[in-house]
Structures are given as C-alpha cells and as structure tokens.
Amino acid sequence: MSNGSMHKVLSSELRPAPASAISAALTLAWRAALKIKHVPFQLFDVVVFPIMSTVMFTYLFGGALAGSTDAYLQYLVPGIVVQTIVFLTVYTGVGLNTDITKGLFDRFRSLPIWQPAPIVGALIGDLMRYALAALVVLAVGLLLGFRPDAGVIGVILAIALMLVFASAVSWLWIIVGMLVRTPESVMTTSFLLLFPMTFISNIFVDPATMPGWLQTVVSLNPVTHLTTAARGLMHGTAVTTDILWVLVAAALVTVVFAPIAMRMYYRER
Amino acid sequence: MLAIETSALQKHFADTKAVNGIDLNVATGSVFGLLGPNGAGKTTTIRMLATLLKPDGGTARVLGHDVVREADKVRAKVSLTGQFASVDEDLTGQENLVMISRLLGFSWPGARARAKELLEAFELEEAAGRQVRAFSGGMRRRLDIAASLVVTPELLFLDEPTTGLDPRSRNQVWDIVRAIAAEGTTVLLTTQYLEEADHLADRLAVIDHGRLIAEGSSRELKRSVGGSTLHVQVADAGRHMDALQLLRGVFGDEVQEDREAARLSVRVAREELAPQALSALAAAGITVNEFALSQPTLDDVFFALTGRAAEEEAQKEEAA
Numbered sequence: 001m002s003n004g005s006m007h008k009v010l011s012s013e014l015r016p017a018p019a020s021a022i023s024a025a026l027t028l029a030w031r032a033a034l035k036i037k038h039v040p041f042q043l044f045d046v047v048v049f050p051i052m053s054t055v056m057f058t059y060l061f062g063g064a065l066a067g068s069t070d071a072y073l074q075y076l077v078p079g080i081v082v083q084t085i086v087f088l089t090v091y092t093g094v095g096l097n098t099d100i101t102k103g104l105f106d107r108f109r110s111l112p113i114w115q116p117a118p119i120v121g122a123l124i125g126d127l128m129r130y131a132l133a134a135l136v137v138l139a140v141g142l143l144l145g146f147r148p149d150a151g152v153i154g155v156i157l158a159i160a161l162m163l164v165f166a167s168a169v170s171w172l173w174i175i176v177g178m179l180v181r182t183p184e185s186v187m188t189t190s191f192l193l194l195f196p197m198t199f200i201s202n203i204f205v206d207p208a209t210m211p212g213w214l215q216t217v218v219s220l221n222p223v224t225h226l227t228t229a230a231r232g233l234m235h236g237t238a239v240t241t242d243i244l245w246v247l248v249a250a251a252l253v254t255v256v257f258a259p260i261a262m263r264m265y266y267r268e269r
Numbered sequence: 270m271l272a273i274e275t276s277a278l279q280k281h282f283a284d285t286k287a288v289n290g291i292d293l294n295v296a297t298g299s300v301f302g303l304l305g306p307n308g309a310g311k312t313t314t315i316r317m318l319a320t321l322l323k324p325d326g327g328t329a330r331v332l333g334h335d336v337v338r339e340a341d342k343v344r345a346k347v348s349l350t351g352q353f354a355s356v357d358e359d360l361t362g363q364e365n366l367v368m369i370s371r372l373l374g375f376s377w378p379g380a381r382a383r384a385k386e387l388l389e390a391f392e393l394e395e396a397a398g399r400q401v402r403a404f405s406g407g408m409r410r411r412l413d414i415a416a417s418l419v420v421t422p423e424l425l426f427l428d429e430p431t432t433g434l435d436p437r438s439r440n441q442v443w444d445i446v447r448a449i450a451a452e453g454t455t456v457l458l459t460t461q462y463l464e465e466a467d468h469l470a471d472r473l474a475v476i477d478h479g480r481l482i483a484e485g486s487s488r489e490l491k492r493s494v495g496g497s498t499l500h501v502q503v504a505d506a507g508r509h510m511d512a513l514q515l516l517r518g519v520f521g522d523e524v525q526e527d528r529e530a531a532r533l534s535v536r537v538a539r540e541e542l543a544p545q546a547l548s549a550l551a552a553a554g555i556t557v558n559e560f561a562l563s564q565p566t567l568d569d570v571f572f573a574l575t576g577r578a579a580e581e582e583a584q585k586e587e588a589a
Contacts, residue, residue, distance in 0.1 A: 005390040006445070010421050010452040014383065016374035018345070027371040035359045038400055103355035107416065110319045112345040113372050 021114035025121040028108075032095075032125015036132065042091070043129065047136045050084040054141065057204060065205060070145055077141035078148075078158060078230040079203030084137050085130045085162045086169065086198055086223060090190040092126045093173025094183045101182065116262060123170055130166050134159050150236035158233035161246055165226050168250035171257035178264050203227050222249040270333055272297040272424050272455040273318060279326035280313050280479075287313040289479035290327065295457060295472075297332075297423075300450045302470030303459040306571070310479035311459035312352055315426050318457070319349040332423055348417035352428040354409040355416075356401050362412050363388065363397040369416045387415040391445070407438025414445055425449060427458040431465060443468055463487070463566050475574060482574050494565040494573040499543055501533045501550075502559035509533075512555050519546045537562065 019027060036043060054076060062072030096119070099105045108118045138146075138155065148155050177186050200214070201223040207215045218224050225245040232238030273295035280288040288310045295301040303311045316322040318331055320340040328335065334342040349355075356365045363384050370380035388397045391411045396404060401412065410430065417425060430446065431439040446469050450456050460466050466473050467487045475483040475490065483490060491497075499520075503512045509531050516524045516533055519542055524535040537543060543562055550557060565573075 005386070006448045007452065009386050009390040009418060010449060010454070012383075012386070012421060014375070014379075015420050016376075016379070018374045019372050023374075024372055027368060030371075031357065031360065031364075031368050034364055035357075038359050038361075102358070103351040103353040104357055106316070106319075106321055106349060106351045107355040107369075108372075109321055110344055110347070110349040111369075111372055112341060117372075 018112045019117075021117065024113040024117035025124060028118055028121020029124035029128070032122055033128055035095075035125070036129055043133060043136075046088050046091070047084060047133050049087075050080045050137050051140050053083075054080050054137070054144070058144065073141065073144055073146045074235065075206075075231070076204065077138070077146040078234045079201075079227045080141070081134050081137050081159070082162055082223060082227045082230055083198045083203055084133050085166045086226075087194055088130050088133055089126070089166050089169045090173050090187060090194065091129070092122060092170040093175075093177030093186040093190065095122055095126075096174055096177035097180065097183045097186050100178070116265070119174060119261070119265060123167055126170060127163050127167060130163055131159060134162065148234040150234055150238075154234045154236055154238075158230040161229055161233065161243065162226065165222070165246055165250045168253040168257075171254060171261050174261045175257060175264060178261070197221060197223050201227060222246065225249070270297060271295060271330075272299075273301070273329070273331055273457060275314075275318075275327065275329040277327035278314065278317065278324055278329050280310075280317060280322060281325050282313075286479050288317070288324075291476070291479070291481050293474060293481065295455065297455050298450075298453055299471045300446065300456040300458065300469050302466035302473040303457065303476055304461070304463065304466050304473050304570075305459075305476035306461060309476045311476055312428055313479075314476070315349070315428050315457065315459060319347060319426050320344055321349075346422060347424045347426060348420075348422035349426045350413050350417045350428065350430065352432070354401075354406075354413040356409065356412050358402040359400060361398050361400055362393050362404070362408075365401060365412060366416060366419065369419045373420050375419075383419060387418065391415045405438070407434055407441060410434060410438065410442060411445070414442070418449070421452070422454060424455045424457065427456060429459055429461065432461065439465075463490075463570060467564075475570065477571070477575055483570070490570050491565045494569050495536050496538045497536075497540060497562045497564055498569070499535050499537050499546070500559055500561045500563060501546075501557055503531050503533075504556040504558050506531045508555045511553060512550060512557075515549045515553060515555070516546055519549060532559075 057076060058069050058073050062069035066072035066075055099118070105118065109115065173186065173190055176189050180186055180189060200217055201221045202218060203223070207218045210218065222245070225242045229238060229242040229246050232242060271294055273293055275291055275293045278288055278291045278293070279286070291310070291314060303314065305311050313322065317324050318329055318336060320336050320343050323337055330336070331343045332346050336343055357368070360368070366384035366387050367380045370383045371377070375383055388394050391414070393408060393412060393415070396408055401409060404412065414427070414430070427446065431442050434442065446456060446458065458469065470487065472486055473484065473490060474481050483493065501512065501516065503509050509528070513524060513526055513533060516535060520535045520537070524533055526533050540562060547560055
C-alpha cells in the first residue's frame with residue numbers, strides 16, 4: 001500500500017448527494033447490460049433451446065400440423081418468441097438470488113439510495129435481455145422462412161406486448177428468488193410452472209384437436225392469449241380482446257405480486 | 270459523541286437468540302474489535318448496526334442516529350464490507366467501482382475518475398479491466414474495501430476482513446485498516462483471531478452466544494487470562510523430571526507436563542520470572558529445544574471466560 005495515494009483517496013472531500021431514484025435504477029440497469037456483455041453465454045444458453053425446437057418442430061411436424069413446413073413456421077415463430085421470453089423471466093429471480101447469496105444486496109441496501117433501485121434496475125436490464133433474445137430467435141425464424149405480414153411495426157408491437165407480460169411475470173420470480181436458498185433452486189422451482197405454462201398453450205399446436213377439458217385449460221392460460229395476440233400483431237390480424245386479455249393479466253399479476261415482492265424485500269431487514 | 274451506542278440489542282431467528290442483549294459503546298475515531306467464534310452473533314450485530322436487519326429488541330444509535338427510525342441518515346454516513354466480498358463477479362474491478370460511485374451521486378466522468386484513484390491506491394490498476402471472477406481472494410477483498418471508501422465514511426464496518434486470506438494479503442488488509450483509522454474513520458471490525466484484534470483494535474468486546482462476555486483493551490483481556498504461557502521442551506528426555514523440578518522451584522506447582530512430547534508448560538503471571546527459569550536450567554546443564562513465552566490466543570481468553578475452547582464451538586457450528 002502506498003500511504004500517499006491511500007491518504008489522497010481517504011482525504012477526498014467529494015461527497016455528492018446520492019443518486020436520484022431514476023439515476024440509481026438506471027445505473028443498476030447499466031450493470032445488467034454489462035452482464036449481457038461480459039456473460040453473453042447466458043443469453044446464448046436461453047436461445048438455443050427455442051431455436052432447436054423451432055427447427056425440429058417445423059421439419060418434423062410442420063407438414064402434418066399445418067400442411068407445409070412453411071405454413072407452420074408462420075404459425076410457430078411468434079409463439080416460440082413468446083416461449084423464449086417467458087422462460088427468460090426466470091433469470092430475474094436467479095440474478096436476484098445470486099446477488100443475495102453473494103452479499104451484493106447487502107452492499108446495495110447499506111447505500112443511501114432509493115431502496116427498490118436494485119430490483120427496478122435489474123428489471124429494466126432484464127427487459128433489454130428479453131428484447132435481445134427475441135431478436136435472435138426472430139432472426140433465425142426469418143432465415144428459415146418466417147415472413148410476418150405486418151412487417152417491422154407489427155413485430156415491434158408484438159415484442160412490446162411480450163415485454164409487458166414478461167415484466168409482470170418477473171415479479172413472481174423475484175418472490176421466488178427471495179424465498180429459496182440457491183440460484184439453482186430458483187431454476188428448478190420456476191420450471192415446474194413454466195413448462196406447463198408454455199406447453200399447455202397454443203404455441204405449438206392449434207388447440208382445436210385437443211380434448212374439451214384441455215381446451216378449457218389452454219384457453220385460460222395467459223400464454224395462449226399472449227401467443228394469439230403476438231401472432232395477430234406480427235401477421236396483421238390482431239384481435240383486440242386477446243391484447244386486452246394480456247394487458248389485464250399483466251396488470252393483475254403486477255398489482256398482486258409487486259407489492260408482495262417489495263414487502264418481502266423490505267422485511268429482509 | 271459515541272460512534273456506536275447500543276442498549277440491550279436483540280435479534281432472534283426462529284428459536285435461536287442470535288444477539289441476546291448487547292450493550293456496546295464505541296468511541297469515535299477508534300478501531301473497535303468484536304471478537305468471538307463462528308455463530309457468536311458478530312455478523313448479526315454488524316448487520317443491525319448497518320441497517321440491514323431490524324433489531325427485535327433494544328436500541329442502537331450509530332453516529333447519533335437511531336438505526337431503525339433514521340436508517341437513511343445512518344446509511345449516508347457508514348460503509349459496510351461484508352463477510353463475503355460483496356462485489357459483482359461478472360463485472361470488472363473498474364466497473365464495480367464506477368457503479369458504486371454512480372449510486373453515490375458521482376457524474377459519469379466523476380465516477381470514472383474516482384474509480385481510477387481507488388484502483389491506484391489499492392494496487393489494483395493492472396486488474397482493473399478484468400472480471401472480478403478472475404481476482405484472487407486478496408484482490409477481491411481490496412476491491413471490496415475500496416468500494417466502501419468511494420465516499421469516505423465516518424464509520425466503516427468490516428465483517429471478518431481477513432478470513433480466508435493468505436498471510437500476505439492479510440497484512441495488506443491490516444495496513445489498509447490502519448491507514449483508514451489514521452485518517453479518522455471509526456472502524457468496527459469482527460474477527461475470530463485475537464492476533465488480528467491485537468494488531469488492529471484499540472478496544473475489544475468478546476461475544477459468545479449473542480452476549481457480550483468481556484470488554485477491554487487487548488492487554489486487559491490477556492491479563493484476565495493470567496498472562497503468557499511458558500513452553501519448555503527438554504532436549505534430552507532423560508532430564509525431563511529434573512527440568513520439571515526446577516520449573517516447579519521457580520513457578521510453583523502449576524507446571525503442567527506433557528510426558529510424551531517431553532514438554533512442560535506453565536502460566537506465567539510475572540514474566541520476569543522466565544529468565545530465572547532459563548538460567549536455572551542452564552546452571553543444571555539441561556539443554557532445551559524450545560523455551561518460549563507465548564501470548565494468550567483467543568482460545569485462551571475464551572477458555573478463561575467460558576470454560577470452553579472457541580475452536581470446539583466453531584466446529585460445532587460448522588457441523589450443525
């Protein structure tokens with residue numbers, strides 16, 4: 001240790017007013033963006049599965065399910081993007097749990113900043129991650145022959161709707177992230193919910209051929225409505241009721257789970 | 270004004286009383302050590318003082334502010350370096366410090382300048398651009414402390430700052446703590462090592478089962494144990510009994526013997542008797558392999574205070 005530079009650092013009178021709520025949240029969103037840059041593998045990790053399933057489902061079942069692989073791609077890709085993003089929401093909980101176990105949250109919480117900033121910042125960062133993953137999966141879809149009739153605007157609107165829904169679902173994983181002990185158990189817990197949620201939906205097949213009771217389950221699943229809405233937006237055949245359904249579901253989930261999550265976050269103290 | 274003032278401070282987890290009524294007074298500008306084995310309640314105490322945990326009973330004031338009602342004011346004046354290096358492993362060293370600087374209100378250029386200063390002072394410039402994941406334990410700990418000094422705190426909490434570090438890194442951290450204290454920041458540190466407390470702390474409190482069982486300077490605590498211990502090992506095992514007799518002559522019947530190792534040991538209340546013992550041995554022609562006066566350790570202090578070894582406690586905790 002050089003005592004001179006140590007003295008210089010410690011005698012610094014710089015004592016700016018702590019960051020505002022917005023500035024703190026944005027700084028922590030910047031942190032989340034840096035993580036995407038430094039650990040791109042995590043993103044790669046989550047898009048591999050959707051890409052694989054797109055390719056497999058299209059060429060294995062496409063002809064049988066939709067008459068041709070090309071027709072099936074038009075049906076499948078919007079749903080696969082939905083699945084990708086819904087799966088990704090888990091990482092909000094995983095990231096939060098990692099921060100808690102590593103002690104980083106203690107540091108944030110001992111700072112004189114707006115206390116929800118770490119959670120809000122992480123959420124903003126996660127939205128970037130969701131959008132990036134959606135673009136990667138879409139790009140592969142386009143390469144395979146997916147052609148959204150509503151063009152760029154339709155695709156952007158569809159992704160925006162998915163992000164609204166995803167940020168709502170994220171609150172659920174934030175709660176799980178604070179409840180369980182390790183990041184791995186956040187994963188395990190979440191897949192118990194996410195697998196049925198994405199598979200018992202209309203992402204892969206039209207529910208028309210399913211037994212009646214299953215059709216009821218599928219039609220109650222918010223992921224089904226999100227998928228229908230995303231398809232509609234991307235192909236220019238959007239149905240307002242589905243979009244509304246998604247927005248209402250997202251609002252409900254947020255209104256219920258966000259306060260619970262924040263209360264738990266404060267109670268940690 | 271006192272830097273820290275607690276009264277009957279309590280924290281319960283499920284059925285364990287992690288902190289069970291601690292009264293603590295820490296003067297400003299001092300280095301205060303909380304000493305105790307694993308699970309004694311040191312970390313819980315520090316977390317309450319740093320506003321991370323709400324006490325279940327009693328009160329705590331830090332730099333004149335109540336830790337519950339005026340948590341914001343406390344947070345603005347203190348820094349915490351937790352037991353596990355609380356830095357983001359995915360980010361580089363530089364990015365970590367920029368992030369904390371930004372959160373504390375620095376502009377982007379200001380944050381970068383402050384990060385650079387800190388990296389220089391903590392000899393981390395070379396590693397600045399590397400992900401913390403690749404840092405050694407000592408580097409990580411230095412970065413962690415640097416992050417606590419972005420704005421010079423009035424009070425710095427250090428939770429087991431050297432646990433798990435190699436001796437060289439430990440010495441570096443000790444130097445840093447001394448430098449911080451020399452600049453007038455009050456430091457509250459926890460440690461399991463009496464040696465560490467000895468090197469750094471002006472005053473110590475020994476904690477066990479969430480209670481404060483002794484308080485004082487390191488010298489006072491050692492005196493409470495009854496001074497140093499003299500260890501003698503005779504070179505020729507045949508002269509073991511002669512040596513025992515001689516030592517008994519000097520120190521009385523308190524001399525203990527470990528026949529297998531041909532070692533003798535005795536508590537020495539008056540250290541000036543040790544040279545007498547050595548000359549008596551020399552006069553009798555008894556050569557020794559070892560003749561050492563050792564300072565008491567936390568174990569000795571702990572044993573004297575509780576009748577149990579600190580080490581056993583720690584192992585029990587880990588097993589549990």
